[in-house]
Amino acid sequence: MRHAMKRKDSFIQLFAMTGILLLSMRSLGQKYKIHSLEEDIHTLSLDHASLTDRINNIKRDLLREASQDSTGLFASRLRHLFSE
Structure with missing residues (x-):
């Protein structure tokens, strides 16, 4: 029973460390x-x-x-176009 509990703790620890590693890799990619x-x-x-x-x-x-331009028509038209 003790041996099974010891392995269970190791499995949980491995699972947690793997999760932390994956989150770290994701964070680095986002950086x-x-x-x-x-x-x-x-x-x-x-x-x-x-x-x-x-x-x-x-x-x-x-x-x-x-x-x-002597008539000023072209300049007037351009000013009108550029103001819009």
Whole structure:
């Protein structure tokens, strides 16, 4: 009877240690996934800033070219489009 109880305790201990190991591995995987997502966020932020600057430069250049039109119709139309 004592021998069976001793084995039962060992089995429970093995079961608990296996559970802890599996949870640790899952946590480590999530840690690396979070790190990868943070790198993606940083890259996307840089891309967003670059695209925003590019759009603003294009708008500015278009408005500058349109302002050279003597009728002013093109510049008025562009201002209307860009305000929306």
